[in-house]
Amino acid sequence: MAGPDALIKTEGLGRDFGRTRALDKVDLVLEAGAPIGLVGPNGAGKTTFFSVLCGFLRPTRGTVEVMGRPPLHRDLHGRVAILPQDAQFIKGVPVLSQLAMLAELQGFSAAAAREEAARALQMVLLADAARKPPEAMSHGMLKRIAIAQAFLGAPELVLLDEPTAGLDPATASEMKNLIRSLDKERTFIVSSHNLQDIEELCGSVVILDHGKIVEHRKVSELVARTSCLTFRLEADPPETIVGKLTSVPLVTRVELGRPGERRLAVHFRDQGDAGGNTTQIAVLQALTAAGIGMIEMTRGQSLQDKVIEMTRPAQG
Amino acid sequence: MRARRHIGVLIRHDLRFTLSSARGLLFLVFFALIWGWVLWKLAGGFAEKLGTPEAGLALSYFFDSSIAKLFQDRPATLAAYFVIAATLTPLFGMLAACDQTASDLGTRHIRFLIPRVGRAEIFVARLVSATMLITLAQLLGGIAATIIAVKVHGGADVSTGAIIGYGARVTGLLIVYSLPIVAMMSLVSAGMGSIGLALLVGLGGYALIGVALGLMPLEGKVATVVSFLVPSGLKPYMLQSEIGPALGACAGALGYVALYSYLGWVVFSRRDT
Numbered sequence: 001m002a003g004p005d006a007l008i009k010t011e012g013l014g015r016d017f018g019r020t021r022a023l024d025k026v027d028l029v030l031e032a033g034a035p036i037g038l039v040g041p042n043g044a045g046k047t048t049f050f051s052v053l054c055g056f057l058r059p060t061r062g063t064v065e066v067m068g069r070p071p072l073h074r075d076l077h078g079r080v081a082i083l084p085q086d087a088q089f090i091k092g093v094p095v096l097s098q099l100a101m102l103a104e105l106q107g108f109s110a111a112a113a114r115e116e117a118a119r120a121l122q123m124v125l126l127a128d129a130a131r132k133p134p135e136a137m138s139h140g141m142l143k144r145i146a147i148a149q150a151f152l153g154a155p156e157l158v159l160l161d162e163p164t165a166g167l168d169p170a171t172a173s174e175m176k177n178l179i180r181s182l183d184k185e186r187t188f189i190v191s192s193h194n195l196q197d198i199e200e201l202c203g204s205v206v207i208l209d210h211g212k213i214v215e216h217r218k219v220s221e222l223v224a225r226t227s228c229l230t231f232r233l234e235a236d237p238p239e240t241i242v243g244k245l246t247s248v249p250l251v252t253r254v255e256l257g258r259p260g261e262r263r264l265a266v267h268f269r270d271q272g273d274a275g276g277n278t279t280q281i282a283v284l285q286a287l288t289a290a291g292i293g294m295i296e297m298t299r300g301q302s303l304q305d306k307v308i309e310m311t312r313p314a315q316g
Numbered sequence: 317m318r319a320r321r322h323i324g325v326l327i328r329h330d331l332r333f334t335l336s337s338a339r340g341l342l343f344l345v346f347f348a349l350i351w352g353w354v355l356w357k358l359a360g361g362f363a364e365k366l367g368t369p370e371a372g373l374a375l376s377y378f379f380d381s382s383i384a385k386l387f388q389d390r391p392a393t394l395a396a397y398f399v400i401a402a403t404l405t406p407l408f409g410m411l412a413a414c415d416q417t418a419s420d421l422g423t424r425h426i427r428f429l430i431p432r433v434g435r436a437e438i439f440v441a442r443l444v445s446a447t448m449l450i451t452l453a454q455l456l457g458g459i460a461a462t463i464i465a466v467k468v469h470g471g472a473d474v475s476t477g478a479i480i481g482y483g484a485r486v487t488g489l490l491i492v493y494s495l496p497i498v499a500m501m502s503l504v505s506a507g508m509g510s511i512g513l514a515l516l517v518g519l520g521g522y523a524l525i526g527v528a529l530g531l532m533p534l535e536g537k538v539a540t541v542v543s544f545l546v547p548s549g550l551k552p553y554m555l556q557s558e559i560g561p562a563l564g565a566c567a568g569a570l571g572y573v574a575l576y577s578y579l580g581w582v583v584f585s586r587r588d589t
Contacts, residue, residue: 051588055431072431076431077431077433082431087423087427087428088425090333092337104329105433
């Protein structure tokens with residue numbers, strides 16, 4: 001059931017492209033609060049779902065509501081901001097003028113709109129480029145201008161499609177800091193292939209695969225920081241290690257990576273610091289005794305590993 | 317109220333962006349060059365010869381008796397301007413109005429707009445700004461032609477007031493004749509989603525109907541129906557020297573505007589962006 005704060009609600013949502021069913025029976029309720037990640041492998045329907053939420057695509061079946069209204073409803077104008085991945089600015093026109101126009105459309109007066117546009121450019125560290133037309137800018141700069149337009153005014157919901165794609169690491173980090181600095185004031189929905197970004201930014205994550213939602217959970221639950229150890233190994237572990245590790249007290253499950261991944265994840269019951277540490281030591285001892293060489297050990301699973309695991313095609 | 321404000325903002329910026337863009341400047345330069353040359357010829361008294369009875373015979377033979385009558389009833393300079401402008405209006409109208417929503421859709425710039433304004437507001441704003449651009453161009457051409465006509469014909473035979481009055485009528489009719497072209501391009505640009513393709517389809521469609529009417533043996537009702545598929549069917553009525561048929565053509569032009577705009581809106585409103 002959707003609570004009173006339901007930001008997004010979909011029921012039986014589906015979208016077809018010809019005979020291809022890109023989205024199928026998507027039922028989802030997203031509440032306002034911490035940033036929400038939208039992830040999935042290529043072809044999972046992530047872009048389609050994001051586009052339907054934004055109102056760029058119409059659903060073939062089912063319904064979608066954003067803050068209780070259909071996407072792009074008049075009442076949502078200025079309250080929902082979108083960073084589209086592939087929209088272009090008008091050539092030959094300085095970006096400040098273009099952002100000022102968009103701010104004017106959000107209700108700012110002409111003079112206030114220019115100030116707001118300048119503020120947004122300052123936020124993305126491009127105040128110096130205000131008078132440049134888009135064709136005089138790099139891909140990364142254009143991405144930041146597109147991010148700036150999503151931060152005009154005070155939208156309550158910001159939908160970001162691949163916000164760090166095409167940015168160098170330093171600029172990507174600045175943009176993530178920017179999002180983090182604003183995530184108390186508004187809700188972000190971030191669609192990205194970069195799962196490390198999602199893990200850093202988001203409180204919860206929606207995982208799509210084959211046009212369906214396979215998981216919608218808190219990131220902390222998925223990565224299981226206090227109840228899992230993940231090992232990167234020197235070689236693929238033998239299957240016999242599963243039996244040895246599951247015999248360790250409190251170990252609940254052992255996952256082997258696919259051949260060539262040289263990965264092993266050991267899940268155990270979280271019983272606070274004392275119990276957890278004892279189990280972890282026992283696991284390490286069991287691996288050493290089995291002669292398995294370790295390169296790296298991390299607490300929990302990375303979101304990337306978890307998503308790969310959840311969206312992996314069934315073998316057999 | 318908010319919709320009107322949105323439309324106003326979009327029109328203001330659209331006109332400013334158009335006049336500073338390569339495409340907008342290309343249209344204005346092309347328009348100015350062609351009309352500069354034609355008006356320079358008219359200023360040299362070129363059209364006066366077309367008002368003679370001998371020229372009237374030739375015009376009746378090559379074009380239409382109503383064209384010949386126009387040159388005899390009205391100041392020849394303005395009549396020549398009217399005939400040439402009415403012939404070129406579809407071309408200039410298509411050039412001025414080929415974008416509208418095409419580049420919004422093609423470059424997906426519309427994705428920056430639709431979280432802020434409604435589709436209807438975008439559609440209306442683009443239609444109105446294209447109309448304003450072609451109206452401005454027609455107005456400038458009409459004023460220049462009227463001034464030249466006053467210089468060439470003003471004095472003994474025709475009063476300056478009559479020339480200015482007819483100049484205003486010609487300019488007004490040309491503006492009205494431009495409107496269905498702009499509306500037609502709103503439909504084409506929404507359907508094509510690309511400026512180049514919209515222009516190609518617009519010009520191609522017009523040329524196809526021109527060829528069909530000129531070369532194929534269409535007669536009677538078929539020819540009438542085909543000639544009214546595009547607004548050029550209105551041109552002979554606009555060009556008559558009497559006001560009645562011209563007013564009828566104006567009413568017809570508004571009908572085209574309503575039809576094309578409605579179809580354009582249907583296409584634009586249903587498109588994924």
